Amino acid sequence: MNAHDTAPVPPPGCPAHGSGARVPLHGPEFAAHPQAYYEYLRHYGAAAPVELAPGVEATLVTDYAAALQLLQDSGSFRKDARRWRAFNEGKVGPDSPVAPLLAYRPNCMFADGADHIRLRQAVTDSMARVDTRRLSRSTEQISGYLISQFGSRGSADLLGDYAKQLPLFVFNELFGCPADIGDRVLFGISGMFDGVNAEKATAVLFQAVEELVALKRSKPGEDVTSWLMRHEAQLSDEEMVHQLALLLGAGAEPLRNLIGNTLHRLLTHERYAREGGLIDEALDDTLWENPPMSNYAPHYPAADTELAGQRLEAGDLVLVSFAAANTGPALKAARQAGSNRAHLAWSAGPHACPSKEPARHITVTAIEHLFNELPDVGLAVPEDSLTWRPGPFNRALATLPARFTPVRSARAADAQPGAGSAERQTAASSARPAERGGMWSQFLNWLTR
Numbered sequence: 001m002n003a004h005d006t007a008p009v010p011p012p013g014c015p016a017h018g019s020g021a022r023v024p025l026h027g028p029e030f031a032a033h034p035q036a037y038y039e040y041l042r043h044y045g046a047a048a049p050v051e052l053a054p055g056v057e058a059t060l061v062t063d064y065a066a067a068l069q070l071l072q073d074s075g076s077f078r079k080d081a082r083r084w085r086a087f088n089e090g091k092v093g094p095d096s097p098v099a100p101l102l103a104y105r106p107n108c109m110f111a112d113g114a115d116h117i118r119l120r121q122a123v124t125d126s127m128a129r130v131d132t133r134r135l136s137r138s139t140e141q142i143s144g145y146l147i148s149q150f151g152s153r154g155s156a157d158l159l160g161d162y163a164k165q166l167p168l169f170v171f172n173e174l175f176g177c178p179a180d181i182g183d184r185v186l187f188g189i190s191g192m193f194d195g196v197n198a199e200k201a202t203a204v205l206f207q208a209v210e211e212l213v214a215l216k217r218s219k220p221g222e223d224v225t226s227w228l229m230r231h232e233a234q235l236s237d238e239e240m241v242h243q244l245a246l247l248l249g250a251g252a253e254p255l256r257n258l259i260g261n262t263l264h265r266l267l268t269h270e271r272y273a274r275e276g277g278l279i280d281e282a283l284d285d286t287l288w289e290n291p292p293m294s295n296y297a298p299h300y301p302a303a304d305t306e307l308a309g310q311r312l313e314a315g316d317l318v319l320v321s322f323a324a325a326n327t328g329p330a331l332k333a334a335r336q337a338g339s340n341r342a343h344l345a346w347s348a349g350p351h352a353c354p355s356k357e358p359a360r361h362i363t364v365t366a367i368e369h370l371f372n373e374l375p376d377v378g379l380a381v382p383e384d385s386l387t388w389r390p391g392p393f394n395r396a397l398a399t400l401p402a403r404f405t406p407v408r409s410a411r412a413a414d415a416q417p418g419a420g421s422a423e424r425q426t427a428a429s430s431a432r433p434a435e436r437g438g439m440w441s442q443f444l445n446w447l448t449r
Helices: 028-032 034-044 064-072 113-128 132-153 158-163 165-174 179-194 198-218 224-230 237-268 270-275 279-289 322-327 329-336 356-373 421-429 439-447
Strands: 047-053 056-061 155-157 295-301 305-307 310-312 318-321 401-403
Touching: 028 034, 034 047, 034 322, 047 318, 056 064, 064 295, 064 305, 064 318, 064 322, 064 329, 113 224, 113 237, 132 155, 132 158, 132 165, 132 356, 155 158, 158 165, 158 237, 158 356, 165 179, 165 237, 165 356, 179 198, 179 237, 179 439, 198 224, 198 237, 224 237, 237 279, 237 356, 279 322, 279 356, 295 322, 318 322, 322 329
Parallel strands: 056 318
Antiparallel strands: 047 056, 155 401, 295 318, 305 310
């Protein structure tokens, strides 16, 4: 066997092959064939040079062991994005398409040391107070409402009509958003991630969250916002706003993708349909092989250092490929051998996802309720015609067209009001007239008819 036989095979459409350029993770070619790219990147070793957007350079860790080392070594690798050298030198501007997910904000995701411990503990403790039964009721009610909007048609886009909307509605409920504030939260988060008037959408979201904080200061309730506010960490109003914006924004998009990717797996793998009752297994398989956040966890070396034989300079942007680490040769072999070794879909170390259990519970409940209401739901198009949204961070379908036997719209009278319904009725009735048409207001009106 000669050198030509062992040369890495370039991924489909990769313009970096043979040019010495960084491997781009932002085009439709990467979105369509990510595993081909990860296989190619492994030839660089444990970490590889990539481009997240035009002119935005990063090092991507693709090896499981190296990823764990990075995620668990908070002394050598920091989260504070103010260390990002390329951003500080003006090589990456605030208008870059990846800046919203990488630029510094005063929240626990971008904090280190004592600041991180204090903010993270407040978030973790507050999320731990979410009652599973209440979460189930809320998810089922919201699922019922969303299905009532498209069930009589016999067809739907399970991404746009269901998976995208449900997490936002559930979070509005968990965080105690009244109608007018909830409408603007939905508008803000949707615009930020869809790239539609993103700057305006971000401003709308932060204004809405500021009003939510002011409201809960004067009128606390049994919700995550109030629990966070009453936590012994004594968060300031600014800290409250940024933790809530993080939880709402950083939680909604991955959960949308997790629901969508798990539905995709259930609808495209015959084994699940044949054996039935395998939603939990399909969810686990999705987390292993198609995690909703494929490449993220930005870190910055505190000083010039080495990671798995790769030289890194202080302030370099280093990301973890959860998707590549999960599907690498070593971890793949261990999984096939029945090892309980954990995947990295929830990240690891001090910055691992603080909402893993609620996210899992929402996903399973949402899919179970959908299948109970639409038992014959199936893909409306050939699987190979589905497209994936481009971007370096998320793994998400653009649409998931489905068809099913039409069902009669659920009646509000059939729904059993869950915890907080009286507060929601008050919120709905007091919504500002100009915003009564918003999605959250419509749900509250439907629920309380």
